[in-house]
Amino acid sequence: MTTSTFNPVPAESVPEKDGLIHGVSAAELQDIGQKCLDAKATAYCPYSLFRVGASLLLHDSATSAGAPRIITGANVENAAYPVGTCAERVAMGTAVVSGHKLGDFKAVAVATDMDEFCSPCGMCRQFLREFLGLDVPIFMFSKEGKFIVRTMGELLPLSFGPDVLPPREELKKAQEKEARDD
Template sequence: MPVEELSLDQYGITAQELTALSEKCLEARERAYCPYSQFRVGAALLLRPRADSTSSALNIVIGANVENASYPVGTCAERVAVGTAVVQGYKHGDIRAVGVATDIEGYCSPCGMCRQFLREFLDLDTPIFMHNKDGNFQVKTMGELLPMSFGPDVLPPPEELLASRASKAPGSA
């Protein structure tokens, strides 16, 4: 879908931001390390401006999939990008949009593991733009990609869980 045909108001981003996000996830795809599967994936995160920043530049963090000869040890592009953002001090709610790019004709959403990983840091209305090999995209929100999700907002505070457990322990009053 071309940027001009999409109403970006519902996602809270501008056409300029989407264009930059799209360019960065496509660029990240080129950096993928995938000698075994040859399935390149690039991801980009559009981040909220930092409170301590005076720069007007867009803050976009990228990631690419990184495979390993021991197949299960590889890391997906989305998790690489989120890990980079976390190291830079970002947290839940700081990611405004996600871009993902692959080399296939169709639109490839983040895998199940990445959906759950993203859910830890994204609001349910955060848009995820999924780009195909030609750079065209389809967009879904985090909530659409992971309905009935389990996220940090579902868990009671740790103190409440500990207190509940203590009150049910044998010998508690």
């Protein structure tokens, strides 16, 4: 698929406000959809043959002049099965080593070769939660370019993230007090 022919189509009713879906424009949705499809084509999956591509859309404020606004990843398998890495974690790892952090991400897109929609696995949901706000949309594309969208909070309700942890100073004081009381 080329960018000019790729046209994301919602598979269900999606909330739009001012022509945006969860704050993402039609052009941005087309770009992240195309990029995750392109990334899927680079997947290394000789064992499962299950290709996955992911793309992360950065906020304008999180990019510098000339830097890409979209970071991609694909799944990478290994003969020792548990050693493989999912597309979402490859993309996010690339983003993190490029200097991006919590608050830099506007949207995520994931694509597979399935007729149906495939959401990030549980491990990826928790990994993404470390760097995504609960309101960040995750667009899940079928092989035909149809999509559904859920927010991070919808995919991982009652989640455990960095905002849930008490400040380090508070934890250290509690540990010191516990040690004194023993």
